[in-house]
Amino acid sequence: MTDQLTVIVLAAGGGTRMKSKTPKVLHRIAGRSMIEHVLVAVGALEPARVVTVVGHQRELVAPHVSEARPEAVLAVQDEQLGTGHAVRMALEALPDAPREGTVLVAYGDTPLLEGTTLVEFTASHRAAGAAVSILSGIVDDPFGYGRIVRDEAGVVQAIVEEKDASDAERAITEINSGILAFDAAFLLDAIGRIGNANAKGEYYLTDAIGLAREAGLTVAAHAVDDALQTEGANDRAQLADLGRELNRRIVTRWMREGVTVMDPATTWIDADVVLAPDVTILPGVQLLGATVVAEDAVVGPDTTLEDCEIGAGARVVRTHGQLAVIGAGATVGPFAYLRPGTLLGAKGKIGTFVETKNASIGDGAKVPHLSYVGDAEIGAGSNIGAGTIFANYDGVNKHRTVVGRQAKTGSNNTFVAPVVIGDGASTGGGTVVRRDVPAGALAVSTSPQRNLEGWVLSRRAGTAQAEAAAAAAGPAVADATGEQSENGPGLGDDRAERAES
Ligand code: UD1
Numbered sequence: 155m156t157d158q159l160t161v162i163v164l165a166a167g168g169g170t171r172m173k174s175k176t177p178k179v180l181h182r183i184a185g186r187s188m189i190e191h192v193l194v195a196v197g198a199l200e201p202a203r204v205v206t207v208v209g210h211q212r213e214l215v216a217p218h219v220s221e222a223r224p225e226a227v228l229a230v231q232d233e234q235l236g237t238g239h240a241v242r243m244a245l246e247a248l249p250d251a252p253r254e255g256t257v258l259v260a261y262g263d264t265p266l267l268e269g270t271t272l273v274e275f276t277a278s279h280r281a282a283g284a285a286v287s288i289l290s291g292i293v294d295d296p297f298g299y300g301r302i303v304r305d306e307a308g309v310v311q312a313i314v315e316e317k318d319a320s321d322a323e324r325a326i327t328e329i330n331s332g333i334l335a336f337d338a339a340f341l342l343d344a345i346g347r348i349g350n351a352n353a354k355g356e357y358y359l360t361d362a363i364g365l366a367r368e369a370g371l372t373v374a375a376h377a378v379d380d381a382l383q384t385e386g387a388n389d390r391a392q393l394a395d396l397g398r399e400l401n402r403r404i405v406t407r408w409m410r411e412g413v414t415v416m417d418p419a420t421t422w423i424d425a426d427v428v429l430a431p432d433v434t435i436l437p438g439v440q441l442l443g444a445t446v447v448a449e450d451a452v453v454g455p456d457t458t459l460e461d462c463e464i465g466a467g468a469r470v471v472r473t474h475g476q477l478a479v480i481g482a483g484a485t486v487g488p489f490a491y492l493r494p495g496t497l498l499g500a501k502g503k504i505g506t507f508v509e510t511k512n513a514s515i516g517d518g519a520k521v522p523h524l525s526y527v528g529d530a531e532i533g534a535g536s537n538i539g540a541g542t543i544f545a546n547y548d549g550v551n552k553h554r555t556v557v558g559r560q561a562k563t564g565s566n567n568t569f570v571a572p573v574v575i576g577d578g579a580s581t582g583g584g585t586v587v588r589r590d591v592p593a594g595a596l597a598v599s600t601s602p603q604r605n606l607e608g609w610v611l612s613r614r615a616g617t618a619q620a621e622a623a624a625a626a627a628g629p630a631v632a633d634a635t636g637e638q639s640e641n642g643p644g645l646g647d648d649r650a651e652r653a654e655s
């Protein structure tokens with residue numbers, strides 16, 4: 155059994171370089187805030203307790219942390235007096251500060267941090283029996299970092315912060331990533347002894363290393379090879395860089411799991427998305443939130459799916475979807491807009507220029523063209539004609555339309571909800587369905603068509619249209635095309651025509 159582990163996540167600092175009303179640690183990449191990424195990584199340690207130190211804009215940060223990790227203890231640091239002070243606030247927030255075991259300190263703004271790195275680091279800290287362990291790194295440009303100072307024998311003596319470093323110390327490229335592991339009893343004792351007599355006038359947590367050495371205790375440093383894991387995003391440019399890198403890692407991981415990604419550079423996959431083997435993703439696709447795609451489905455090109463579930467073998471082309479569930483073997487798009495509550499059954503179809511919302515479309519049912527389907531239920535095997543509007547909103551309330559199974563409705567229909575179209579029913583083209591249609595019935599609501607013979611020749615004489623009409627009617631009529639006439643045979647004025655439509 156391993157000893158008890160307490161994790162402290164520091165997130166009280168400002169983040170002015172973000173130039174944002176949103177606190178730095180709440181900025182998002184890959185579908186999670188930066189601090190959520192850290193809390194997820196920390197979760198791999200299965201810690202007994204997690205304490206998050208909040209300060210700057212804590213009215214926003216604290217609720218976010220509580221939502222992401224309800225069991226996390228929140229410690230408040232009103233003034234950001236340094237990392238040492240922040241850790242003291244964390245320990246004081248605990249009803250019983252840990253007197254044994256390990257305390258791990260991490261920052262809330264390192265979104266690429268991985269659980270495995272923390273697990274390995276904590277294990278080596280324990281194995282070394284160290285009072286303090288530093289997750290260290292070797293970097294080309296160590297500017298801004300605390301430098302790891304070793305003696306001739308290579309034993310770590312101290313961490314010296316940028317502003318306090320001598321020229322010789324500034325040349326050191328071995329740095330403190332910021333992640334430290336402590337023996338709890340040592341930390342509890344050392345934290346009260348850290349002062350702020352330094353260039354920044356801050357309580358440096360890193361002074362604990364010097365205190366450990368003075369007491370003759372072991373300090374260990376473990377290098378992280380993947381320096382980006384401990385890199386923080388301080389401005390939007392760094393946020394985008396880390397976002398792109400995290401996405402590259404996520405996309406690579408899915409390709410290794412058997413997903414075909416035609417263009418990794420234009421494919422964006424959030425951290426919580428789940429893909430099955432043999433999914434194919436075409437260029438220009440964003441899979442966001444809790445989206446799940448089953449095997450053999452093909453998504454893209456140019457598709458955004460947020461919190462969607464795509465069934466096995468489904469095909470989703472040039473679509474924008476949110477909170478939609480698409481059945482196995484179904485087809486969607488091109489140019490479909492799936493709004494929340496869309497459920498498409500197996501082998502169903504939501505076609506081109508179709509918008510759906512709160513609509514359940516049964517197995518094999520099809521809405522192929524140019525339609526709005528809102529607050530609706532469409533039974534299995536039904537076909538909705540092109541250009542159909544489910545008129546769900548009366549200006550005050552929303553109502554439902556129910557279409558039974560194996561119904562075939564005509565083009566350019568309007569279903570004025572609430573209305574029910576029975577199983578196996580049909581509707582004529584242009585029908586406005588205001589009353590329920592019984593099973594098996596044909597509903598028509600348009601008035602009979604009246605043809606006004608010769609109308610074009612009489613009212614549009616001299617036009618190419620009239621010429622075509624005359625040619626179709628034969629030589630006798632063709633002679634008359636040049637003549638203007640007020641009223642053709644059997645014609646009223648065109649007010650009559652307008653009244654027809
Ligand atoms: C710190 C380390 C440095 C390390 C570097 C890695 C110290 C004294 N220095 O320096 O050795 O190389 O991180 O990035 O620890 N925070 C609080 N409250 C505070 C101060 C900071 O919560 O009072 C939080 C910040 O929000 C941030 C983190 O602690 O997430 C680090 O603080 P920052 O001021 O950026 O420390 P650095 O000067 O970068």
Ligand code: CA
Nearest residue numbers: 298332386388
């Ligand atoms: Ca920093």
